[in-house]
Amino acid sequence: MIQTNVNDLTIQAATVNGSGSQTANLVLTRAIFHMGIPVAPKNVFPSNIEGLPTWYQLRITPEGHMARSDKVDVLIAFNVATWKEDLKTVRPGGVVIHEDAFSTADARTDVTYYPVPFAKLAKAKIQSDTLRKQLANMIYVGVVAGVLGIPWEALEHGVKRQFLAKPKAVQVNLDAIKVGFDYWQDNFSKQDHYHLEPMTGVVEGKVLVEGNQAAALGALMGGVTVVAWYPITPSSSLCEYVIAYADRFRENGDGEKKISVVQAEDELAAVGMAIGAGWAGARAMTSTSGPGISLMAEFSGLAYYAEVPVVIFDIQRIGPSTGLPTRTSQADLGFVYTLSHGDTKHLVLLPGSVEECYEFGRDAFDYSDRFQTPVFVLSDLDLGMNLWMTPAFKYPEKPFDRGKVLGKDDLEKLAGEWARYRDVDGDGVTYRTLPGTDHPAAGYFTRGSGHDESARYTEGADAYARNMDRLARKLETARHALPAPVIDEAGRKVGLIAFGSTHAAVVEARESIDVDYLRVRALPLSDDVVEFIARHEHVYVVEQNRDGQLFDLVRLALPPQLVDRVRSIRHYNGQPIPAAAIVEPLKQQEMIPA
C-alpha cells in the first residue's frame, strides 16, 4: 500500500511571524534546489511585524510545477496557536514534524509523527541567548533534512547562499541544523514514504528570483534614473531592490549616483515626481499597490492627457480598501486600465512570470517613451514576493527607444515649424521637446486643461474632440506594438485565457485537461484574443478576482455572436490560485467526468 514518493511533495512550515523562520525556510529551499530538484515556494504571511501566524509552502515536483498546491505532505508545526488547524491540512499518509510539547491527545492516526523537543534542544544546544529564537528554526531544517534525506553538502550550500553577505553567520546556522539532524538520527527511524533524491534535467541553467527583484533589475536595465515611491506592501521590496542594486551598479567611484531614488511623502507625490522627471526627459518610475494606485489616479490622468512618459508598477494585493494587505489578487486590472476620470485609457503590461517581470519592467520604459503615456506594469504579490524558478534573464540587445523627441538640430532643420500635439505621422504619436533644448521654438506649455495642437489653452469643442480622437488613435497604434498574446493551440474545442501569475496554475491544469491556451500580456487587448475565441466552442477566462474583470474586457471586445462562447473561472480568496481551481470548475462545466 505504501509507495515511495520521490521528489513530489509539499512541505508546509507553520511558524510565528518575526521569529526568523523565513531564513530557515529559504535555506531549506536553496538546499533542495541545489539537489537539482524543482522548488516552488509560497510565503503566506500576515500584515504584522511579530507574533501572528505565518506559513511557508515549499512545493516540490519533478516536473517543476510553480503553482500553489492545495495539499500538504510534510507539516512542520512550530506554532502552537495554529497547531490544531494545521494538522487538519495534512494529506492522509503525510508527515508531521512538531514540537514535542504540543498536545497530541486528539490527534489524527493517519499521519506519521516526528515529535521533536525544539524548545529544549534550543535551550540546551544553542549557546547564544540573542540568536536562540532565530536559530531554533534552523533545528527544524536539520530534522526535515533527516526525514527526507537532504545531503549535508546541499545544506551547506543553502546556508552559504542565504548568508552570502554575512559569511560569519554560516557556521552558527550549520551548527543549529546539525542539532536537528543529529536528533533525528539518534531518535527516529524512517516511518514515512517521502524521499528527496538528487536529479537532473529541469533546474539546470535556472535561478531563483522574486518578481520584484526581476522588475527592479529590469527597470535598471531599462535605464530608469528617477524612482519616486512610498512604502506599501507588497511593492516596497521592488524599490528596495532598486536601491540595493543601484548602490552596487550605479555609483561612480567618487560617490556620485546615476540615479535618484526618492521616498516621497505619499503616493500622490511619488507619481508626481516620476511624471515631472518623465516630462523633463528622464526615465522615471514609481511602484505601488492597491491603496497607492487609487491615490495615483488624478496624476495618471494628467500624464495620459498631457502625454508624459512614466512607468507605474502595481504589485497587486487584494482589496477593496486596505483589504488583506499581504494576500494576492488580480483585481486592479479594470481600475488601472482606465485609471483617472474622463475618457482615460492606459497601456498595461501583464507579466506572467518573473522573466517577464524583468523584460516588461525593462521594456515599459521604451513603450512609455515611444507612446508618451503612462505604462502600467501589473504584477502581484504572488509573482512579486515569492521566489520563482526561472531561466537566467537575457542581456538586452536593443538600445533604448526614446521615441519622438526633437532636439536642437531637428528644430533647426524644421526651421522651428513644429507643434507639440500635431499628428504628423498619422499614428497619433506626436513629437515632443525636452525642457533645456536650446532653440527658441522648443518651448511649449504642458497642461492638463484643454489644449490645441500647439499646446495652447483652448475650450474649443472641435479642438477638444480632435485631440481625444488622436489619443484614441495613439492607443490603437500602441495596441499593435505591445507584447502579443502567447498562444499554445492544437485545434481543441475548448480554450483557456489567463494573464499574470495565473499562468503557473494554467500550465499545471493543462496536464489534466485538454485545452488550448492564450495568455494575454497587455492591454488594450490584441485582435488575437477575438480570433482565438472565434476558433473555439468555449473559452474560459481564468483570473484571480471576484468580478471577472478580464472576462468583461474580453466580452466587450467581441462581436455579439461570439459573446456566449466565453465563460469565467474566478479565484479570489487571497491565496495564489491552485491548478485544481481551474480543473474542477472546467470539468464540471464541460461535463467531463472527474
Added chain:
Amino acid sequence: MSTTVNRVGLPRDAYKGAATTLCAGCGHNSITNHMIKALYELGVEPHLLAKMSGIGCSSKTPAYFVETAHGFNGVHGRMPALTTGAHLANRQLIMLGVSGDGDTASIGLGQFMHMIRRNVDCTYIIEDNGTYGLTKGQFSATADLGSVQKKGAVNTFQPIDPCAVALALGCSFVARSFSGDGKQVVPLLKAAIAHRGTAILDIISPCVTFNDHDGSTKSYSWVKDHEESIADVSFIPFFEEVQVDYEPGTVREVRLHDGSHIVLKKLGEDHDPTDRRAALRVIEDGRAEGHLVTGLLYVDTKMDDFVTTEHLPARPLKDLGEDDLRLSREDFAQFMSEFA
C-alpha cells in the same frame, strides 16, 4: 523702440508671454510683470527656465511670461512633486514654481512642506490673495481670522502663514512681499532665483473681484496701510560689481553661492536674515501689532540642496544613455549567477 538687450542678448519682449486672462487689476498680473523684469535683468536663458504651477488663478500665470520657455501646469497642489521630478531629471533647469494660497496652504500643504524639507533648488512663489478666485470667492487657508468675505461672512479660523510654516521647517530662503511693491518684489525674485535651494516667496496679491473690499486683510488698501518692510532690499547679480557705498552699520550683505549679493538696508530695527528664530519673532510681532511684515525674512546659503544630498552627477540624468545606465555584460552575468 529701444533695442536694448540683456547680458544674453535678448530684449525685454523676449520675456513676455501670452496675454493674461485674469481680471483687470489682479495682483497676479503685477507679479507677472515683476517676473518679466527680474528674468530679463538677470539674463535668464529662456530655454533653461522651467515654469511650473498647480491649479488656480495663480497657476495660470506661467503662460503669461517667457513664452518660449517650457511650462507645466499640473494638478491642484502638486506643483512641488512635478518640480522635484523635473529638477532631478535635469538639474541644469532653473525651476520657477508659481502657486496660490489654495494650492499651497490647503490641498498642497503636504507637498509644500516636503519640498522645503528636501530643499529642492527652485523658486516657489505664492500668489497669495486669501481667497479662491476661480470658484468665486470662498475663503482660503491664508485668510486672516476675522477677515470679512465680500458677501459679509467672517472668517472664523486661524490662518496658515506659509512663511511661518516654511521657517518652522527650516526652509533655506523665506521672504514676503506685496504685489504692488515692485521695488521690493523684483530684487526678492532675483535673489530667490539665484539662491540654491527652496526659496519661498509669499506675495500678497489682492483679488480685485472677490477680496478687495473693506474688512478684507488681503485688499490693496489694507496691505498698503499695514505693510511694514523690515529692510530695503537690493540685489546685485554675480555679473555686476558691487559699487554702492553705504555708511557702516546701515546694511547687511548676503553673498549667494553664485557670487550674487543681496544688500539689505536697515529701515527700523535691525533684522539679521540669517537668524531663523528672529525671523519667526518678526512675523509674530507684526501679527500682534496688526502689521504685514515684508522683506527677506531668512536665508541660509550653506544648506545642501536636493541634488547635492542625492549625490547626482553634474551631467543631467536625462542625458545618460545605455552605456551609463545598463549593467555591463560581465556584471549582468555575474549578478544573474548569484541567483542560482
